[in-house]
Amino acid sequence: MVGIRLPLSIGTGPSSPRTITSDMISPPLSPDFNFDSDALTSSTLPALEYISHKLQQKSLHVTLLVGRGQPMPTGQAADLVVIPVTELDIASWKIFYRIVEKGARKFSLGQSWTDALSQHIAMRIKNEYLVEQSLRQNEILFSQEGLTVLNVDRIYTLKRRLCVLAASQELCKKNPAHEEKYISSCVSLLHKTITNCQGRPFSPAFFHRIYQNLPVSDELLKKVSIAYKERFNQEGIVMPKPKSKPAAPTPARREIASRTPPVMRAGPRVRRPGTNQSRPIMMHSHSRAPSRAATPKRGPKTPVSASDVTPITRNEWNILMGPEFHQNKPMVTMWVPSPVTVPVVG
Incomplete structure (x- = not known):
């Protein structure tokens, strides 16, 4: 009788090299990680695989940008954003649109995908910056031979x-x-x-x-x-701090402010009546008033007659000139020449 030797179970033997250790277990995924259900739901995966397979049969590869305006899919065309990045000619566009329409109908995606594609045609120029930013972000949601789906720019969403x-x-x-x-x-x-x-x-x-x-x-x-x-526990959007109102003055500050003499500033020069009207009014709002030491003194006025001086100076003027100044005037006579008589010899 031949005995049959059964192999030991994997990982049960004492010297088995196949024991499972903690290094073989990957850490759990972050709670924020998912299939990005905000943009695509798991129900769209069969439809995307169908579209990718049909495009591969037609020797086409199309890159799409997909995003949603609401956290949960609503099935409305206004909520979904579908933007083809690959430039297609008219014949290729018709083939691609027909494949998407057939896949949406077969997998019950509704009219939202085809309506979103139709809206993109009318807004292609406005979406240029959005396409550029989304390509720079390069967040891949789905990728196979015939189709690549990228997430729309997160800031836009x-x-x-x-x-x-x-x-x-x-x-x-x-x-x-x-x-x-x-x-x-x-x-x-x-x-x-x-x-x-x-x-x-x-x-x-x-x-x-x-x-x-x-x-x-x-x-x-x-x-x-x-x-x-x-x-x-960190800043995501740094909001400006509200401006604080100035604190109300305390009674001690008010008392000090009341004791402080006000600063006198030279105001505009006021024109007085009787002054010369042709002189301009000088404004000295920010400069100091000139000191008297720097101002030249006005000299005595040269008298022309006795009425131009004070009563005291008038007597000095009369003594200086004397009464003969107005009386002893030289007599001025006009000489009129008379014609010269010439004797006539006859």
């Missing part, structure tokens, strides 16, 4: 969701969880963006400058900033 939230304030008052869902999704998008930017926070002015067709208020940015700091 964040601003778009804040715009949707601002338009639904009445619903937020009735259902506060609606606002919390939007703010939480914006915080997640902001955290991924800051992580890619080496941990540098943003300023509110950045959100006002970029994608200006999506205006957001400082109030909503402040809510996102507060929620971000509560979750990650």
